[in-house]
Amino acid sequence: SAQVQSPDDAPLHLTGWRHVYSGKVRDLYEPDLAHYGGVHPLGDVVLVVASDRVSAYDHVLSPGIPDKGTVLTQLSLWWFEQLTDIVGNHVVSVEASSMPGDGLVPDAVAGRAMVCRRLEMFPVECVVRGYLTGSGLVEYRQSRSVCEVPLPEGLVDGSRLPEPIFTPATKAEVGEHDENVSFEVVASTIGLEDATRLRDLTLAVYARAEGIARERGIILADTKLEFGVDPATGEIILGDEVLTPDSSRFWAADRWVPGQSQPSFDKQPIRDWLVSAESGWDKDGVDAPPLLSDEVVETTRARYLDAYRRLTGAEL
Numbered sequence: 001s002a003q004v005q006s007p008d009d010a011p012l013h014l015t016g017w018r019h020v021y022s023g024k025v026r027d028l029y030e031p032d033l034a035h036y037g038g039v040h041p042l043g044d045v046v047l048v049v050a051s052d053r054v055s056a057y058d059h060v061l062s063p064g065i066p067d068k069g070t071v072l073t074q075l076s077l078w079w080f081e082q083l084t085d086i087v088g089n090h091v092v093s094v095e096a097s098s099m100p101g102d103g104l105v106p107d108a109v110a111g112r113a114m115v116c117r118r119l120e121m122f123p124v125e126c127v128v129r130g131y132l133t134g135s136g137l138v139e140y141r142q143s144r145s146v147c148e149v150p151l152p153e154g155l156v157d158g159s160r161l162p163e164p165i166f167t168p169a170t171k172a173e174v175g176e177h178d179e180n181v182s183f184e185v186v187a188s189t190i191g192l193e194d195a196t197r198l199r200d201l202t203l204a205v206y207a208r209a210e211g212i213a214r215e216r217g218i219i220l221a222d223t224k225l226e227f228g229v230d231p232a233t234g235e236i237i238l239g240d241e242v243l244t245p246d247s248s249r250f251w252a253a254d255r256w257v258p259g260q261s262q263p264s265f266d267k268q269p270i271r272d273w274l275v276s277a278e279s280g281w282d283k284d285g286v287d288a289p290p291l292l293s294d295e296v297v298e299t300t301r302a303r304y305l306d307a308y309r310r311l312t313g314a315e316l
């Protein structure tokens with residue numbers, strides 16, 4: 001079962017904000033309205049803080065990966081900018097302030113937090129795949145389809161798909177795995193019109209991002225987006241984080257060889273180490289995972305920083 005909060009990383013006390021939720025990686029705060037005389041200066045907002053927590057095999061691990069929260073936030077912001085002509089996003093401000101009361105990002109989480117419009121999130125993980133691997137590959141081997149999208153015969157781990165496919169998943173409760181579902185299931189949950197819009201937006205975002213990544217020597221194999229409705233305008237916009245190593249698979253284009261697992265710019269060093277004899281851990285057993293070694297932490301940190309550098313062309 002998922003451990004939602006590692007004990008050495010309790011939510012912070014941030015003046016003017018009240019902690020409402022923690023996922024495996026992110027902490028969500030809402031304004032403490034008493035602090036702002038009843039109305040937050042930036043409107044109906046939430047504070048989304050990316051921690052340095054890292055999860056693998058549904059466990060939150062210790063220690064965290066230094067700078068990971070900042071990489072996730074800064075990379076998301078960069079991508080949001082690349083996508084504005086396709087779809088809006090929830091970012092209101094990333095300006096940091098030491099003045100509690102102005103409602104901006106508190107200094108304590110500067111660089112890894114965003115003040116965002118509070119959205120009504122769709123209960124759908126909008127996954128798009130241009131390549132076959134992971135849970136898509138597992139499904140393909142059983143049914144020659146993914147989320148009821150039929151695929152040609154003969155595909156292997158890492159194969160490029162004839163065209164990108166929308167393979168949504170339902171958002172699982174804490175501790176449960178997300179479940180791949182068909183487009184029809186999404187349509188019956190949120191209505192055909194919104195389901196169609198989410199699918200079209202997801203495919204458009206993938207097409208844009210895949211092209212940008214390719215120019216930089218990176219294959220965007222798949223990614224997951226979360227959309228919501230802005231209650232003020234009724235508009236569907238992007239929430240959450242986008243196109244980070246936590247929500248996407250980035251592969252080195254020059255090392256792509258279908259038929260095996262691909263080297264990727266993410267927490268793969270952690271997964272590899274956890275299942276190696278060196279860690280001594282049984283992922284199917286009942287014990288919590290061991291502490292990550294300094295070497296694994298450093299290698300993983302370097303992967304995240306490398307992904308940021310290659311994509312944006314800038315140092316963090």
Ligand code: ATP
Pocket residue numbers: 022023024025026027028046048090116117118119120121226228239240241
């Ligand atoms: P997991 O650990 O499996 O990722 P999670 O998705 O619940 O679980 P996080 O991704 O860490 O956890 O937390 C982010 C949460 O905040 C998600 O539930 C997401 O839907 C929600 N969220 C993101 N942006 C907004 C927004 N603008 N308004 C309201 N909720 C948002």
Ligand code: MG
Pocket residue numbers: 023
């Ligand atoms: Mg999430």
